[in-house]
Amino acid sequence: MSTTHTDTVTWNDKAFDEIAANDAGRPVLFTNARVLTMDPLIGTLRGADVLLVGALLVGVGPGIITAAGDDNAIVVDCTGMTVVPAVVDTVALVGGRGQRSEYVGTLTPGNTGDLLVVPDEFAPDVAGAQAMLLTRPQEVRALIANGKPVLWAGTDAPDRSTAPEAGIPAAEDLTGSPRVGVWIDRNDFLYQELTADGRYDETRGGRPHAYEGRYWIDGDRIDYLDDLGFWAFGEFRGDELRHAGYAMRLGADSRS
Template structure:
């Protein structure tokens, strides 16, 4: 991305999430994901084989669309164990599978990276965001 949008790691990450049109290239696990601002040919779209299915979440009170207090992050948790995040109005910014074990939620993005969060009472907390059911 241009230098003015990436003075440091934090501003580069913010640009990636809020101004994807400024991202020239993105590489994950050694493979191009974005090239010249568009999906790279043969972009990886699924995690590596051998990772177990998340299980059926039908009827779980944690299934639904969760929205942070500033309406920046929308995270949909579906009954089939998938999640889809919109960040800063950018739909499908992150998509993948999730698992809930007690109050911990683990995410495996379709590009292969892991993240986690925690339910504190009825609020999920993830990546510095506290969310409510929308």
């Protein structure tokens, strides 16, 4: 942790030091908080705990603190604080989700640990708490994304995740990549050729060059920028490339 941040931390500084040095996968427990879960089943809790293990929220409610010692959890005292989701599912807010399991961004066990901690007086509701990020970030006690601090005690956390640089990246040289080649769907309808210079060329239903453009691979995700100007994506799953409802595999190009 940087010296500058250590000097300015005035809220749960010991806990923050432990989180910053947490290489052993210790759970992190935010305790004794008012928790606005936005989960229709759980609702709002007072004097409650939120337990994170890695990037996953595994428990919410009163009494989890009793097990903190058993699991060697890092304890963050949130007395006088409100914990809210850092991400709001506006579709769910207006009743647009049919099932609770489809809700995104609630503080529900099993969801990703994205949460915001602010003093009670700045959190009349979830919207008010989230507004603090833009209007008074110095009052934010913690912003957690995927279980890791982004802000702490009103300042940037060291080694925080940062957004990708804006703009379209340069093409990569993918010579030798096992994902370069012609991907063919099971019905022999779609042929998608990925070339080593970062270009793709699709044949659909025998229609050559139906779509052409650039692509970038990030882990198991592939992003496409078509020459017509639209963006699309796909996912590599095992030996398949899933894109726009098609499941493709690398194969020999049988087009004449």
